[in-house]
Amino acid sequence: MTSCDFIVVGHGLAGATLAYVLRQRGYHVLVFDPEPADTASRVAAGLMNPVAGKRFALSWQAAELLPAAAAFYQQLEQRFGQQFFFPAPIFKIFGSLDEQRAMLARSAEQPWGDFVASLTPADPGIAGVQAPFGGAWLQHGGHVRVQEMLDALAAEGRREGWLRRETFDWSRLVTDAAGLVYSGQVQARHVVCCEGAAAVLNPYFSWLPLTPNQGEVLDVECHDLPTAQVLNRGAYVVPVGEGRFRVGATYRWPPFADGPTAAGLQELSERLQVITSRPFSVVKQRAGVRPAVRDRRPLLGPHPTVPGLSFCGGYGSKGVMLAPRLAALLTDWLEGSAALWPDVDLRRYASHHAAANRA
CATH class of the missing domain: 3.30.9.10 (D-Amino Acid Oxidase, subunit A, domain 2)
Structure with a gap:
């Protein structure tokens, strides 16, 4: 069985920046992402604009x-x-x-x-x-030329073996005494969902207010x-x-x-x-x-009931500005060295998860 510190699901802006920060801090990271298509990250012009609207x-x-x-x-x-x-x-x-x-x-x-x-x-x-x-x-x-940047990181990932061009099947993720096990083949201490807009179909995070x-x-x-x-x-x-x-x-x-x-x-x-x-x-x-959010703030943090499972995304049209700093913030939180900013902590929507469970 393959062991790693983190599985990152998705290699758009959110996933690519998070995986890079984690690897720079010495963690063994495995990224799952299918062959690239016209996602929001790859289509975007990558504008970093201090003024909005x-x-x-x-x-x-x-x-x-x-x-x-x-x-x-x-x-x-x-x-x-x-x-x-x-x-x-x-x-x-x-x-x-x-x-x-x-x-x-x-x-x-x-x-x-x-x-x-x-x-x-x-x-x-x-x-x-x-x-x-x-x-x-x-x-x-x-x-920022986002597509070129993602392609460079992906090429490195393929060479070094940390990027798998596969669709992650969430039904094959199970909790183990030592962490999380995927498909009976990969054991990880932590799994982070960075699927962008596709997270609305994620069985663990479909309760989040992604719009x-x-x-x-x-x-x-x-x-x-x-x-x-x-x-x-x-x-x-x-x-x-x-x-x-x-x-x-x-x-x-x-x-x-x-x-x-x-x-x-x-x-x-x-x-x-x-x-x-x-x-x-x-x-x-x-x-x-x-992957926009109703209150126009990103979503970072842990699943309410599944230990070792977190979310990172909801960047909307500001991904190139948000992704680097928030990747560092989430990594700090995962290491236990910093709290998540209240504005981005997905636990602000804990009531949504509770309501979904009651339904």
């Missing part, structure tokens, strides 16, 4: 999450000799005078001042960019658009190299379409036309399902 709200825990994420991805770059993280200013385009005034008032306050490099109340004259009301230049953000939503993105060619910044107004426009940009994303609630849709193509094309006057051509369209 139309209300220009500061992203949750941005001051702690952003530097931790940047340091993590830079460490992976050194490991693999490949660039994954691209620091870049984000130009948040004002859509109206009201938006402009709201941002001008808010940006003078701390901690806003740490993330706003400058404001322009007039069109800054970026070639091909339509910004008649100006915009805000945001700093300490950028974007998956589907997002679509476009890869477009637009050779006349500058690549020195990320653009954001109702959609993000992230440079991905060779005159191409990733544009996203849509939000669709169940029932989900089977892959990309004509409606998604139209919606994103129209949003891009608001941002740029330059002609563009769509070269690819992809769709993935995000």
Whole structure:
């Protein structure tokens, strides 16, 4: 029988970052993940943005999450000799005078001042960019090439034998006196579910308030658009190299379409036309399902009744910002050296598990 310290189920952003942190701390980790498909992690543009939504709200825990994420991805770059993280200013385009005034008032306050490099109340004259009301230049953000990063980690895992390209069958997990045993072949001290949106079907964690939503993105060619910044107004426009940009994303609630849709193509094309006057051509369209949570906070921590079983996920559209710091936090908790933050501790939903058991 194979023995390990941790089994990690899933190798998207949540699982890959957690498995890496655990291995860096000297633990024997085994990861189960089927052949990659268009999951939310692999489709995402990997935007790290300190500001969220139309209300220009500061992203949750941005001051702690952003530097931790940047340091993590830079460490992976050194490991693999490949660039994954691209620091870049984000130009948040004002859509109206009201938006402009709201941002001008808010940006003078701390901690806003740490993330706003400058404001322009007039069109800054970026070639091909339509910004008649100006915009805000945001700093300490950028974007991550998530698919390339996951592929590099997976290739290492296959070479070293810690990644198995298999679907984990939860019905074959049993509790043993020494820990958990999977399929009668692997014994682990702890198992962590990092299945993303698929966790809604997990027999141990289906009670969690995950509310998956589907997002679509476009890869477009637009050779006349500058690549020195990320653009954001109702959609993000992230440079991905060779005159191409990733544009996203849509939000669709169940029932989900089977892959990309004509409606998604139209919606994103129209949003891009608001941002740029330059002609563009769509070269690819992809769709993935995000593992969102009702209160918009991640879910970390132990199963209420099964010792040695935990959950890590619910990152929604902020995975690249959240995953590195929360992987370290969960590892600290697993080691007994830190408590989980109340905002992310899944035990805040203990009543849901109790209600599911009564049903």
